[in-house]
Amino acid sequence: MSSSAHTAVHHVHRDDYGSRMGMWLFLFTELILFGGLFIVYAVYRFVHQQEFHLAAQELNTVVGLLNTVILLTSSMTAAMAVTAIQKGNVRFAKGLLWVTVLFAGAFMLNKYFEWSAKIHHGIYPGSPDLLAKPEGEILYFGLYYVMTGLHALHVIIGVVFFLFILRQIGQGKVTPTSYVRLENSALYWHLVDLIWIFLFPLFYLIH
Amino acid sequence: MSEQTHEHGHVVPYGKYVFIWLALIAFTGITVTAAGIGLGNWTIVLALAIASAKSWFVLNYFMHLRYEDAVFKTFIAVAFITFAIFITFTFWDYSFTR
Numbered sequence: 560m561s562s563s564a565h566t567a568v569h570h571v572h573r574d575d576y577g578s579r580m581g582m583w584l585f586l587f588t589e590l591i592l593f594g595g596l597f598i599v600y601a602v603y604r605f606v607h608q609q610e611f612h613l614a615a616q617e618l619n620t621v622v623g624l625l626n627t628v629i630l631l632t633s634s635m636t637a638a639m640a641v642t643a644i645q646k647g648n649v650r651f652a653k654g655l656l657w658v659t660v661l662f663a664g665a666f667m668l669n670k671y672f673e674w675s676a677k678i679h680h681g682i683y684p685g686s687p688d689l690l691a692k693p694e695g696e697i698l699y700f701g702l703y704y705v706m707t708g709l710h711a712l713h714v715i716i717g718v719v720f721f722l723f724i725l726r727q728i729g730q731g732k733v734t735p736t737s738y739v740r741l742e743n744s745a746l747y748w749h750l751v752d753l754i755w756i757f758l759f760p761l762f763y764l765i766h
Numbered sequence: 767m768s769e770q771t772h773e774h775g776h777v778v779p780y781g782k783y784v785f786i787w788l789a790l791i792a793f794t795g796i797t798v799t800a801a802g803i804g805l806g807n808w809t810i811v812l813a814l815a816i817a818s819a820k821s822w823f824v825l826n827y828f829m830h831l832r833y834e835d836a837v838f839k840t841f842i843a844v845a846f847i848t849f850a851i852f853i854t855f856t857f858w859d860y861s862f863t864r
Contacts, residue, residue: 575775583838587785587845598856605860620798627794635787638778638828645777688793740828742775749828756820759794760813 561616575739582743586750589713593754596706600761603698609694615765617682618703622673623763625754626666633662634752637721637745644728647735653728656721656741659748670711703762710758713751720744776833786827793820 594659604611635661643652681688684704724741727733733741797816801809826832831839 579834580838580841583841587841590849601853602860604858617779624794624798628791631787631790631794634824634828635783638783639780641775642778642780645775681779687784698790734791746829749824752828753821753824756824757814757817760797760801760817764797764809764813 573737573739575737575742578739578743579746582746586746588749593706593709596702596709597757597761600702600706603695605694607695607698610693611699612697612765614692614699615762617677617680617681618763619673619676620763623670623759625733626669627759629662629666629669630752630755633659633666636662636750641738641742641745644733644735644738644741646756649728649735652741653725656725656728660718660721661727663714664722667711670707679686707762710751710754713747713754715743717748717751720747776830778827778830778833782827786823789823790820 583629620704636655639650640655643649643655659738678686682700683689684701689700724733724744727740793816800812800816802859805812825842831842
């Protein structure tokens with residue numbers, strides 16, 4: 560009833576509520592995707608407790624902590640971008656999205672150095688050094704590469720979403736009255752943050 | 767009224783996000799400190815409890831879940847219950863068949 564007063568583009572068929580609902584349904588498939596991996600992790604850790612502890616010593620907690628702070632902060636800037644566009648402050652929304660993309664880049668740069676160091680030390684899937692280790696450590700590093708790798712892939716996809724939204728803001732397709740795509744991209748980004756919230760303690764903080 | 771919230775959503779002030787961010791950073795600090803103390807088997811319990819608390823803040827505020835309809839909350843309850851069933855049965859299996 561009151562929607563006609565708010566929606567200038569009322570003749571355009573659109574359903575923001577349905578769009579968000581669709582995004583949430585998609586996020587649940589992501590939850591089950593990562594959830595399956597977390598269950599595999601839980602079982603192997605349960606079976607190989609000592610070896611998981613030993614293998615985790617090899618990870619750099621400082622790098623993990625830094626990436627945690629980076630992702631939490633980028634989640635905040637993504638959420639703020641939605642507020643900015645709701646308030647009609649398009650320039651600020653764009654700025655916040657660029658900051659979010661920069662944080663994502665910093666996260667990937669850290670990941671690059673982290674993985675490079677591991678690979679340099681001969682720890683990568685199927686490497687002779689790794690295969691010489693006990694079974695539990697092989698499983699730990701296998702899961703480490705698969706889970707943080709799949710997560711990093713999501714970071715890259717998130718960046719692509721944000722760059723697409725920035726372009727659409729420029730084209731006037733995402734506006735203060737029609738911003739559900741920005742909302743959905745932010746939702747995706749928060750999911751990436753959520754998964755990291757669990758990956759960080761489970762891989763970096765086993766002592 | 768409900769039409770209005772559907773079309774325009776809830777505008778969360780910037781300050782609230784900063785507050786949530788501070789809480790998330792504080793929780794991160796607690797997890798790292800707790801892991802350093804060495805609480806044995808309680809380390810993982812505490813780590814998961816803190817991660818869950820952080821998720822609650824992200825879901826409710828960053829992801830606006832608390833401003834959404836009951837339908838969204840039902841969805842997420844179903845998703846988490848499904849996941850909880852997976853976990854429970856997996857460990858049930860491991861505890862009694864090995």
